[in-house]
Amino acid sequence: MATRMATLNRLNVALRTCRRFYSAQAGEHGHESAKRWKSAFFFLGAPAVALVYYNSYYIMPQHPERDEFVAYPHLRIRAKPFPWSDGNHSLFHNGYYNALPEGYEEGSEALHGGHH
Incomplete structure (x- = not known):
């Protein structure tokens, strides 16, 4: 029983260490990723929506x-x-x-x- 508890304790410590390591990496990477997605939205997404709007209301006939x-x-x-x-x-x-x-x-x- 004691060996089983020791094994579970070691596993718990290992899991906590992994979680700390990956959350630290995600924290450093998350800021850059958020900036990249924000830039992609403003430089790609918003102009694409504007072009589709312009096409649908001004170029294509409304009722062919x-x-x-x-x-x-x-x-x-x-x-x-x-x-x-x-x-x-x-x-x-x-x-x-x-x-x-x-x-x-x-x-x-x-x-x-x-x-x-």
Whole structure:
């Protein structure tokens, strides 16, 4: 029993020594790492967000025109109805851009993505 206690005590001392050593290293390295991440955010992240914002609001058209509907037989096949709504609209259906098997929806609801 005494040898087991001595072994556990030595293991505990070794673990405390390792923890102290690694936490001291992390403390020295943590400050430099934080400065590096802060610089990366301000010099890479923030300009990237600004460029994406500019692209999405000023360069790309806000509402591009939809394609003319062509009833291709291999598109919009409904083997069984969707389990939501009326069974004909996909989960993220947009009435203006997503055509149904019989064509685009018409009306003001279709422009705002509403269901019939």
